[in-house]
Amino acid sequence: MKKILLIIFTILIYSNNFSQEHKSIHELDREAHKHLLLEKSARENVSAEIVPLNKNVTKNLSKSVFGYLPYWEYxxxxxxxxxxxxxxxxxxxxxxxxxxxxxxxxxxxxxPWTDLINKAHNSGTKIIMVITNFDGNSIHSIITGPTPRWIFMNRVKSLIKENSFDGVNIDFESLNTADRGDLIIEFMQELSDTVHNISPDLEVSYAAPAVNWGGWNFNGLAQSCDYLFVMGYDFYGSWSSTTGPTAPLSGGTYNVSNTINTQYGTLSTFYPEKLILGVPYFGPHWETANTNEGSAINKFVTSVRFKDAQPFSETYGIKWSTFFKNSWYTYSTGSTVNQVWYDDSSSMSLKYDLAISKKLKGVGMWALGYDGARKELWNLLEEKFVIPVGVEEEKNVPTDFALEQNYPNPFNPTTTIKYSIAANTKENFQIVQLNVYDVIGEKVAILVNEIKSSGNYEVNFDASRLTSGIYFYRLSYGNNSLSRKMLLIK
Structure with missing residues (x-):
């Protein structure tokens, strides 16, 4: 009985520890480096003109890898x-x-950071401008005021053209609850239209929270732009009462798996190409009551970066939490007990596996530079996402693998769905599945479930037995999958 009560108590602590919104690491790190604007001498830069992205360079990667580079790391x-x-x-x-x-x-x-931009562009790496605001009232003014909105859109256009940017990422945080639905979606849709009018190749994305604490419409937000960078961290931090990782894969009510499978469940199921999973190159350091996992916290010390945490863990001995599936270590300085939780290559690997298994657009990190000159995390990226030479590239959305919008749409009661199957050098034939789902994810029709060779196909869907509403149809073939939405009106 005592053991059962202890388990229940532990679960309650872990579940309630992350139960409200806090400042993100993006905002906290920027606050911590404000002094650089006055004290740090400017990095010498080149006077050469900014060169555009070299589109002839092909990245030998199976996923997008999106890294934030803060100005202090540059x-x-x-x-x-x-x-x-x-x-x-x-x-x-x-x-x-x-x-x-x-x-x-x-x-x-x-x-401008001309040297960096040109180095990236010459290697085929896209440069994205991150626009930030962490004040709810200021954000409200930007997204609702006609004049601020007009100024914002025109400034974005100017900056993109002046610096040959390849897209824009909006990192607006601490939005007023009332602004998290239609208002931010309408704003992002206008921004997407504005940017895509410059060039359809430009990208628009949003830095989205790991948990919907109220007001967010993640599905609508994702549809209003090209993709979301899901900040899959800040589950534990300076606000916590017990120790744990900033990005637990499992354990408690809220964790990275819950974020992808539940908070973003519809998107990860039907539109996985709309999501990038952000992972941490940092972790919290506390002074604690004892050396046990989940210890009570006496004091938050700092956010430790991988480049510092990894060598210390090698000195003091790395520990593994089976509850959180995360690495950590502990040490004492005199009578003071310290715990540091961070992601090493083992725990990071599991998060990348989640992104791969869910067929997400890719992964990203906060932040580039936090690993210093160490190679462990670069080696892991290579292990997980580099396509071996001589092996055909397998992407979620190859250019010759396509699922078209049904026509007509809306429809009653029949519609036509066209799709294309890519050639596969490893197998001449594979099973193709085309299924229809309702809004809660229940399969309502199987349209295709057979072996097919590469080529163009179409299938007619008769929804006579279904009620009016929104439905999703999903095409799966090997490691590829695509989904679209259709509307039945009777």
Missing amino acids: ANRADESFNFDLLTHIALFDFQASSTGAISEPVNPAW
């Missing part, structure tokens, strides 16, 4: 340790938006 020349072959996107953090819609460039190091 100032420290972190990019000198980058493996650009393993990065599809570098997101420059940050361009700050004010309540008037004005957007300021990074003050120091001196803008």
Whole structure:
């Protein structure tokens, strides 16, 4: 009986520890580095013109790899340790938006970061502008005020053209609850239209929270832009009462698996190409009551970066939490007990496996440079996402694998669905599945379930027996899958 009560008590502690919104690591790290704007001398930059993205370079990667690069890491020349072959996107953090819609460039190091941009573009890596605001009232002004909104959109266009950016990532946090639904969706849709009018190749994305604490419409938000960067961290931090990892894969009510499978369940099931899973290159350090996992916390010390945590873990001995599926270590300084939880290559590997198994668009990290000159995390990216030479590239959405929008749509009661199957060098034939699902994910029709060779196909769907509403149809073939939405109106 005592053992059962202890288990229940432990679960309650873990479940309730992450139960409200807090400042994200993006905001906290920026606050911690404000002094750089005054004290850090500008990094020397080249005077050469910015070159556009070299589209002739093909990344030998099965997923997108999207890394945030904060200005303080650029100032420290972190990019000198980058493996650009393993990065599809570098997101420059940050361009700050004010309540008037004005957007300021990074003050120091001196803008533009021409050397970095050209190095990335020459290697085929896209450069994304990250626009930030962490104040709910300021964000409300930007997304609802006609004048601030107009100023914002035009400034975005100017910055993209002036710097040959390949897209924009919006990192608006602490939104008022009332602004998290239609208002931010309408704003992002206008931004997407504005940016895509410059070029359809440009990308628009949003940095989205791990948990919907109220008001968010993640499905609508994803449809209003090209994809979401899901900040899959900050589950534990300075606000916590017991120790645990910033990005637990399992354990408790809220964790990374819950984020992908439940919080973003519809998207990860039907539109996985809309999601990038963000992982942490950092972890919390506390002074604790004891050396046990889940110990009570006496004091939050700092956020430790991988480049510092990894060598300390090798000194003090790495521990593994089967509850959280995460690495950590503990040590004492005099009578003070310390615990540090962080992701090493073992725990990070499991998160990448989740992204792969769910066929997400890719993975990303906060933040590039936090691993210093160490190679463990670069090696892991190579292990998980580099396609071996001589093996056909397998992507979720190859250019010759397609699922078209049904026609007519809306329809009553019949419609036609066209799809294309890519050639496969390893097998001439594979099983193709085309199924229809209702809004809660229940399979309501099997349209195709047979072996097919590469080619173009179409199938007629008769929904006479179904009620009016939204339905999803999903095509699966080997490692590829695509989904679309259709509307039945009777």
